[in-house]
Amino acid sequence: MAGRVRPAVEAMPSYRPGKGAAQAEAEHGIVNAIKLASNETPWPPVEAVVEAVRDAASGVNRYADHRATKLRSELAGWLGVDAEMVTAGPGSAGLLQQLCLTFVDAGDEVAFPWRSFEVYPVYTQLMEGQAVRVPLAGWSVDLDALAAAVGPRTKLVFIATPNNPTGTAVTTDQLGRFLDKIPKDVIVAVDEAYREFNDPSHGNPVADLVPDHPNVVVLRTFSKAHGLAGLRVGYGVAQAPLISDIDKTMAPFAVNALAQAGAVAAIGADEEIRTRVAMLTSERVRLVGDLRADGHELPDPHGNFVWLPLGDRTNSVYLGLERRGVVTRPFSGEGIRVTVGSADENDRFRATLAEVLEEPAGS
Numbered sequence: 322m323a324g325r326v327r328p329a330v331e332a333m334p335s336y337r338p339g340k341g342a343a344q345a346e347a348e349h350g351i352v353n354a355i356k357l358a359s360n361e362t363p364w365p366p367v368e369a370v371v372e373a374v375r376d377a378a379s380g381v382n383r384y385a386d387h388r389a390t391k392l393r394s395e396l397a398g399w400l401g402v403d404a405e406m407v408t409a410g411p412g413s414a415g416l417l418q419q420l421c422l423t424f425v426d427a428g429d430e431v432a433f434p435w436r437s438f439e440v441y442p443v444y445t446q447l448m449e450g451q452a453v454r455v456p457l458a459g460w461s462v463d464l465d466a467l468a469a470a471v472g473p474r475t476k477l478v479f480i481a482t483p484n485n486p487t488g489t490a491v492t493t494d495q496l497g498r499f500l501d502k503i504p505k506d507v508i509v510a511v512d513e514a515y516r517e518f519n520d521p522s523h524g525n526p527v528a529d530l531v532p533d534h535p536n537v538v539v540l541r542t543f544s545k546a547h548g549l550a551g552l553r554v555g556y557g558v559a560q561a562p563l564i565s566d567i568d569k570t571m572a573p574f575a576v577n578a579l580a581q582a583g584a585v586a587a588i589g590a591d592e593e594i595r596t597r598v599a600m601l602t603s604e605r606v607r608l609v610g611d612l613r614a615d616g617h618e619l620p621d622p623h624g625n626f627v628w629l630p631l632g633d634r635t636n637s638v639y640l641g642l643e644r645r646g647v648v649t650r651p652f653s654g655e656g657i658r659v660t661v662g663s664a665d666e667n668d669r670f671r672a673t674l675a676e677v678l679e680e681p682a683g684s
C-alpha cells in the first residue's frame with residue numbers, strides 16, 4: 322500500500338475498457354480478431370482530419386488554447402447557438418466528470434437509469450455522491466420512475482439517449498415532460514454520444530430543450546460517428562451560466578491541440594462523415610433484420626451498436642465469440658453489446674454467433 326487512498330477511491334472498480342483485437346489474439350493464440358467492443362467506427366478518420374492533426378503536430382511544443390476558442394466558435398456556428406453556450410472537454414466522459422466536480426458534494430444524489438453508461442456510477446462515487454439507479458423498463462429508460470426517484474438531495478440526472486448499452490432512445494417530447502416534473506435546480510445531462518445514428522424524429526435537445534431549460538446540458542462527442550475516439554474530444558451545449566460553471570472545473574488545457582484541430586476539421590467534413598453514418602445505419606438495419614431472422618429478440622437499436630439480451634448465456638457466448646476472434650462487450654447475466662462494423666465484420670459476427678450458439682452449453 323502506498324499512501325492513504327480515499328475510501329471512495331479504494332472502493333471504486335477500475336474502468337474496464339472494451340478489449341482490443343490484439344489483446345484477444347494474444348490471449349487466445351488466434352489471428353485476424355476484430356473489435357466490436359467499444360462502438361468505434363470501423364474506418365480511419367476522413368483525410369481532412371488526418372491532415373489537420375498532422376499539421377497541428379508541428380506546434381505541440383506550445384500549450385493548446387485552454388478554452389479551445391476556435392473549436393467552440395465552429396461548434397456554435399455548426400449548431401446554431403451562441404459560443405457562450407458551448408464547452409469542449411477531453412471526450413464527453415471528461416465533461417461527465419466535470420459535471421460531477423461542479424455539482425456533487427458528499428452525500429448528494431445522482432440519479433440515472435440503469436443499466437447505462439458505466440462511468441455514471443464511477444464519477445458519482447468519486448465525489449462520495451450517492452448513485453440512484455433507476456431500473457430500465459424492459460430495455461428502455463423509464464422516465465416516470467426516474468422523475469419519481471428525484472428527491473431533495475438530487476443534484477444531477479444523467480440520461481443517455483440512445484442508451485448505452487441497450488440502444489433504446491427517448492424523444493425530446495418525453496424529456497420535456499420529465500423536466501416539467503422535477504425541480505428546476507436539478508441539472509439534467511442529456512448524453513447524446515450516439516446522436517448521429519439516432520432517428521431525427523426523436524427531436525433535437527439543443528433546439529427543443531436548452532432554450533427553455535437553464536438546467537439542461539446536452540453532451541455529444543467526436544469519438545463515435547466522427548471516428549476520433551483516440552483523440553479525446555467531446556462537447557456540451559447549455560445556457561451560458563451553466564457552461565461557465567462547468568468550465569471552472571476543466572483541467573488545464575484539457576482538450577489537446579491535436580484534438581482541437583481534428584475536431585474543427587471533422588466539422589468541416591460533415592458531409593463526408595454523414596455519408597459514413599448513413600452506411601453504418603443501413604448496416605445496422607441489415608444486421609438487426611438478419612439477427613431477428615435467426616430468431617434473436619432484440620430492442621430496436623438507435624446507436625451504432627446492437628444489444629443482444631442473452632441473460633445467463635452471456636458469458637459463455639461472449640467467450641465463444643472471442644475465442645473465434647470476434648470481440649464484443651459483455652454485461653454478465655444481461656447481454657452483449659456489439660458494435661456495428663463494416664459489412665464484412667457484421668457478416669462475420671452473425672456467422673460466428675450462429676456457430677457459438679450451436680455448440681452444446683459449457684463447451
Ligand SMILES: *Cc1c(COP(=O)(O)O)cnc(C)c1O
Nearest residue numbers: 412413414438485514542544555
Ligand atoms: C462512448 C460514450 C461516451 C463518451 O465518449 P467520449 O469518448 O468520452 O466522448 C459518453 N456517453 C456514452 C453513453 C457513451 O457510450
